[in-house]
Amino acid sequence: MPTHHEDELDYTPTPHNVTRARTRTAHLAAAWGHPALAPDVALVTSELTTNAILHGSLRGRLIRVRLAVVDTTLRLEVSDPRAERVPHPREASPAEQFGRGLALVGALCDDWGHGPRDGVGKTVWAEWKLPG
Numbered sequence: 001m002p003t004h005h006e007d008e009l010d011y012t013p014t015p016h017n018v019t020r021a022r023t024r025t026a027h028l029a030a031a032w033g034h035p036a037l038a039p040d041v042a043l044v045t046s047e048l049t050t051n052a053i054l055h056g057s058l059r060g061r062l063i064r065v066r067l068a069v070v071d072t073t074l075r076l077e078v079s080d081p082r083a084e085r086v087p088h089p090r091e092a093s094p095a096e097q098f099g100r101g102l103a104l105v106g107a108l109c110d111d112w113g114h115g116p117r118d119g120v121g122k123t124v125w126a127e128w129k130l131p132g
Contacts, residue, residue: 056080
């Protein structure tokens with residue numbers, strides 16, 4: 001399948017980089033001709049990057065955020081070094097502050113999942129189908 005657009009950037013696993021990744025992917029989605037998807041891409045980037053920092057980071061290792069348009073799909077990937085810590089959606093009680101991120105991801109994209117990362121770690125991905 002032809003890749004029409006692609007961008008990837010490594011980040012140190014620190015909270016301020018969640019905002020940087022979110023802003024970058026939203027801007028790219030809009031610049032690549034999909035401005036209606038930019039808010040959803042931004043929010044999903046925020047959720048997956050936060051999860052990578054909280055649950056998948058290791059001292060001295062970077063996380064990678066990749067956005068690409070391949071054929072008729074916009075695909076976001078967030079990779080981290082901890083393959084053993086795979087995402088598991090759960091139902092949070094109304095009193096819980098956390099635990100809703102993956103449900104939100106599932107609601108905002110057409111499909112999502114995870115798999116091994118080339119080398120070490122895992123990649124969590126989200127996809128949106130594009131017209132055409």
